Amino acid sequence: MSTENILFNKEELARYDRHIIIPEFGLEAQKKLKAAKVLVVGSGGLGSPVLLYLTAAGVGTIGIVDFDVVDDSNLHRQVLFGVTEVGKSKAEAAKERLLNLNPHIDIITYNTQFTSQNALDILKEYDLVADGTDNFPTRYLVNDAAVLLGKPNIYASIFRFDGQVSVFNYTNAAGELGPNYRDLYPTPPPPGLVPSCAEGGVLGVLPGIIGSLQALEVIKVITGAGEPLSGKFYTFDALSFENRTFNIKRRADNPLNGENPTIKALIDYEQFCGLKTPSTEKAIKEISVQELYDWQTKGEDFQLIDVREVHEYEIVNIGAELIPLSTVAANAGKIDQGKKVVIHCKMGGRSAKAVRELEEKFGFDNLYNLKGGILAWVDAIQPELNKY
Amino acid sequence: MATVIIPTPLRKFTNNTAKVNVEASNINEVVSSITTEFPELKKHLLDENGRIRTFVNVFVGDDDIRDLKQEETKVNASTIISIVPAIAGGKH
Numbered sequence: 001m002s003t004e005n006i007l008f009n010k011e012e013l014a015r016y017d018r019h020i021i022i023p024e025f026g027l028e029a030q031k032k033l034k035a036a037k038v039l040v041v042g043s044g045g046l047g048s049p050v051l052l053y054l055t056a057a058g059v060g061t062i063g064i065v066d067f068d069v070v071d072d073s074n075l076h077r078q079v080l081f082g083v084t085e086v087g088k089s090k091a092e093a094a095k096e097r098l099l100n101l102n103p104h105i106d107i108i109t110y111n112t113q114f115t116s117q118n119a120l121d122i123l124k125e126y127d128l129v130a131d132g133t134d135n136f137p138t139r140y141l142v143n144d145a146a147v148l149l150g151k152p153n154i155y156a157s158i159f160r161f162d163g164q165v166s167v168f169n170y171t172n173a174a175g176e177l178g179p180n181y182r183d184l185y186p187t188p189p190p191p192g193l194v195p196s197c198a199e200g201g202v203l204g205v206l207p208g209i210i211g212s213l214q215a216l217e218v219i220k221v222i223t224g225a226g227e228p229l230s231g232k233f234y235t236f237d238a239l240s241f242e243n244r245t246f247n248i249k250r251r252a253d254n255p256l257n258g259e260n261p262t263i264k265a266l267i268d269y270e271q272f273c274g275l276k277t278p279s280t281e282k283a284i285k286e287i288s289v290q291e292l293y294d295w296q297t298k299g300e301d302f303q304l305i306d307v308r309e310v311h312e313y314e315i316v317n318i319g320a321e322l323i324p325l326s327t328v329a330a331n332a333g334k335i336d337q338g339k340k341v342v343i344h345c346k347m348g349g350r351s352a353k354a355v356r357e358l359e360e361k362f363g364f365d366n367l368y369n370l371k372g373g374i375l376a377w378v379d380a381i382q383p384e385l386n387k388y
Numbered sequence: 389m390a391t392v393i394i395p396t397p398l399r400k401f402t403n404n405t406a407k408v409n410v411e412a413s414n415i416n417e418v419v420s421s422i423t424t425e426f427p428e429l430k431k432h433l434l435d436e437n438g439r440i441r442t443f444v445n446v447f448v449g450d451d452d453i454r455d456l457k458q459e460e461t462k463v464n465a466s467t468i469i470s471i472v473p474a475i476a477g478g479k480h
Contacts (some may be wrong), residue, residue, distance in 0.1 A: 045477070136476045159475035162396045185474040189443040202477055235472055237396065240406060244470060246447045249455055 003031035006060075012104050016058050029223035030058060034105075036222045037061040039126040041114050041142055043094045044068070045207030046132030046156050046214060048080040053215035054130075055098040055105060059222070062098070063126055065110040066090040073388060077204035114138055116266035119145040128152040130218050132211065136188035137269035143168060143181035144266055147256045152221050152228075155181060156214035158202055163210035163236040166248070167217050170230035178230035179250045180257070188273045206238050284355045287342055287368040289377045295342075302340040306374075307354045312346060316386040318377055325350045332362045344370035344377070346388075390467040392422055397473055401428035415446060416459045418469055433471070443474040 008016070008030070016030050036059050040047050043066040054062055070078070070085045070093055085093040091109035098107055110122055114133070123129055123145050131142040131153055139157070146153035146169050153168040168180040213234070220228045229245075236243045252259045287295075295302060306313060306320035313322045323331045325345070335341055335358065345351040351369050358364040370377070378385045389409040394402050402408065403426075410421040419440065423430040435441050439459075446453045447470040453461045463469060 134477050136474070139476055157475050157477060159477045160396045162475060164472075164475060184445065186442045188476075189441075189474060233472075235470070237406075239396070242393075244447075244450070246445075246450050246452065246470070246472070247455070248452060251454070 003028065003035050006031040006034050008034070009104075012058070015102075015104070019057070025223065025225060029225060032223045033058045033219065034060040036128075037063070037126040038218060038222070039063040039065065039123055039129045040132060041065045041129060041138070042132035042134065043078075043080060043090045044074065044132065044134065045077045045158065045202065045204075046211040047094075047130075048078045049208050049211030050130050050132055050156075050215045050218070051080060051094055051098055052101065053212060054218060055102045055107075057215075057219055058102065059105060059218075061106045061108065061126075063108045063110065063122065064091045064094050065112065065114045065122065066094070067111060067113045077202065077207050079208065114141060116141060116269065119266060120149060123149055123151065126151065128154060128218065128221060130154045130156075130214055132156065132214070135273075137273045137275060139181060140188065140272060141266065141269045144256060144263065147180050147182075148264075148266070152230075153180065154214055154217045154221065156210045158206050158210050160201055161203055161206065161238040163206055163213075163238070165210060165213045165217065165229060165234040165236075166232065167221060167228045167230040170221060170228055172230065173224075177250070177257075179248050180254070182254050182256055183251045184233060184248050186251075186253070190274050203238060209238070210236065284352060284359070285368045286371050288371050289380050292342055292370060292377070293381050295340075300340070302342055303336045305335060305341060305343045305354075307343060307345050307350050308374075312388070315388045316374060316378065318344075318374060318382070318385075320344065325354055328354045328357055329361060332358060335364070335367075337364060337366060340366055340368060342368045342370055345373050347373040347375055349373075389465055390418060390463045390469060392418060392469045392471065395471055395473055397475065398429060398432055398471065401432065402426045412463055414459065414463060415448070415453055415461045415469070418463060419459070432473075445472045446470070447472065 019025055019030050020027050038054055038059050040050055043051060043064050068090045070081045070088055070090055072086055080094050080097055089111050091111045095107045095109050119141055128151050129142055129146050131139060133139055143153055152170040155166045155168050157164045170178045217229050220226050231248060233246045233248045255262045304320040306317060306322050307325040307328060309324050343351040343354050348371055355367045355369050358367055375387060378387050389411055392408045392410060394406055408422055410418050412418040412421055433440060433444055440446055448456060448461050448463060448467055
């Protein structure tokens with residue numbers, strides 16, 4: 001990246017003074033930051049500290065990909081946003097906040113989902129990507145797009161009290177290419193084996209810690225300062241305060257850039273992660289919250305089951321019988337086989353599992369999954385109820 | 389005894405135990421020991437063929453067992469074994 005034409009005005013020099021006076025950093029590193037173009041995918045828990053620090057540090061062009069809107073439940077960790085931004089587009093709200101922090105940089109927003117269709121077109125304009133997404137399909141997509149385009153992928157991930165950081169697909173000064181996400185984890189866990197963040201939760205300060213480390217690695221990769229976390233895999237356990245840095249290597253069987261690459265273009269990542277129902281699998285019956293409401297008001301005879309956990313039920317419930325997912329099979333006898341049964345959870349994922357389990361093991365054919373779960377119910381039918 | 393560090397997502401299958409001490413001379417024995425003590429761990433660590441799942445990494449000291457001798461990798465009383473599954477959180 002050429003820094004020949006990079007100049008700073010008086011305000012910028014004053015702003016970046018504490019960077020510039022670091023002997024190992026200096027004006028040259030600051031110029032590299034200004035010349036750099038960084039794409040941040042996801043402006044939530046990890047994206048918040050990453051974006052704030054990269055903006056403050058003076059990265060010249062920052063792209064933000066996020067299709068989501070700010071929700072109350074984001075504010076315990078997504079420090080980019082405040083109550084006035086609730087309901088607004090995250091990408092746009094982030095841009096406004098970041099330009100207020102540093103008006104000397106360019107922010108480009110992509111108020112859209114990062115997909116196999118747009119990923120290469122978006123990422124090709126940038127020098128590197130920082131992955132702050134929240135699901136396996138997008139993580140493999142970000143990784144594959146970065147590898148196909150030959151760009152470093154600064155990776156961080158969190159779950160409850162655990163954090164992970166690494167620098168993928170980085171070519172060092174000797175021209176050696178480091179490992180990528182597929183070298184570390186060749187395949188994602190099948191759906192259901194690992195709880196999602198919506199079920200699992202995350203301690204609010206954790207993304208602040210891990211996202212700051214991610215921002216640090218972005219800055220190191222751009223400026224060449226120190227040794228980026230390439231070929232290394234950092235893990236942090238907030239409860240024990242233990243952190244470990246493991247050695248990781250490229251693998252010959254990596255389908256992207258191993259000895260016999262089989263993936264030469266972006267694929268369907270939902271399918272790769274097992275999130276699409278195979279056509280051989282029988283579809284389950286569903287009901288919308290509006291239909292459920294109609295059933296109730298018409299006095300239709302049906303049983304309503306909630307398969308969430310007790311602590312969730314205590315936050316908000318709609319009067320269903322509580323049978324947590326892990327105990328559904330043991331309590332199958334409590335579920336009526338002779339009339340319609342509606343099963344719900346928070347968003348519809350766990351209740352779909354419950355319906356499948358009951359159909360497969362006990363032959364139920366009268367079960368309906370509530371689309372969108374209790375959150376959809378609160379949104380559409382009873383907005384006065386608590387959301388979480 | 390070798391020490392196995394259990395990651396947060398799997399602690400619900402180990403009665404919230406974060407560190408498990410095992411008598412073992414290699415990773416096969418480590419896995420066998422902890423899955424005997426905590427049977428629920430088994431389906432999360434091993435696939436149908438009894439191999440360690442590809443979204444769960446096992447490190448002996450600082451190194452991935454895939455770069456050592458896989459499940460045959462030797463361990464001793466001072467070895468720290470880390471189990472690190474893929475996690476994907478970050479935005480929501």
